[in-house]
Amino acid sequence: MKTLQEYLDDAAVAHGHLCAGQVLGVRMAMHGLRKLGLEDPQGKDRKRIVTFVEIDRCATDAVMVVTGCRLGKRALKFRDWGKMAATFIDVETGKAVRIAAKESSKDLAKTMYPEITDKNQQQMKAYREMTDEDLFQAQPVHVKLPPEEFPGFKGDRIVCSQCGEGINFKREVRQGARILCRACAGDRYYEPVT
Numbered sequence: 001m002k003t004l005q006e007y008l009d010d011a012a013v014a015h016g017h018l019c020a021g022q023v024l025g026v027r028m029a030m031h032g033l034r035k036l037g038l039e040d041p042q043g044k045d046r047k048r049i050v051t052f053v054e055i056d057r058c059a060t061d062a063v064m065v066v067t068g069c070r071l072g073k074r075a076l077k078f079r080d081w082g083k084m085a086a087t088f089i090d091v092e093t094g095k096a097v098r099i100a101a102k103e104s105s106k107d108l109a110k111t112m113y114p115e116i117t118d119k120n121q122q123q124m125k126a127y128r129e130m131t132d133e134d135l136f137q138a139q140p141v142h143v144k145l146p147p148e149e150f151p152g153f154k155g156d157r158i159v160c161s162q163c164g165e166g167i168n169f170k171r172e173v174r175q176g177a178r179i180l181c182r183a184c185a186g187d188r189y190y191e192p193v194t
């Protein structure tokens with residue numbers, strides 16, 4: 001594993017700037033991987049990590065930098081829960097740990113550096129120095145990961161009987177004898193413009 005500073009340098013490049021969220025995300029991922037005993041995420045442990053993130057903010061980019069998990073590799077899963085938390089899974093052992101940032105860390109940052117009035121600067125400095133225990137809640141968990149959730153999964157591609165678009169990874173919906181994509185089954189985030 002690289003050092004905190006090395007990961008922060010990488011994260012600043014990947015994310016475009018260094019911010020409190022980057023510090024939190026880097027430390028969250030380092031803490032999670034250490035709890036699983038995965039010391040070499042860029043090397044020999046590269047293919048055994050799957051990460052669920054629960055927020056799409058600055059910290060998410062930092063988690064990606066440390067774990068190497070990417071959406072396009074199917075190793076990064078996003079659950080839009082708006083929580084500063086992530087679950088790290090070792091797919092080889094099945095061991096998993098969910099790391100959540102403590103709400104109290106913001107107040108702690110304030111008491112540590114009351115003289116720094118810029119919140120981002122204050123938290124950036126404090127989050128580097130706090131103990132893992134002050135920053136995070138860690139909980140061993142079990143994550144059900146069916147075969148189609150694994151990075152290397154190859155399955156049959158199926159065609160939606162309504163729109164004709166292809167569907168991967170068992171994301172189809174069966175309604176009686178009909179096979180539908182999620183959008184045609186009613187689960188859509190867009191409405192066609194007519």
Ligand SMILES: [Zn+2]
Binds near residue numbers: 015021
């Ligand atoms: Zn940021």
Ligand SMILES: [Zn+2]
Binds near residue numbers: 160161180183184185
């Ligand atoms: Zn469809």
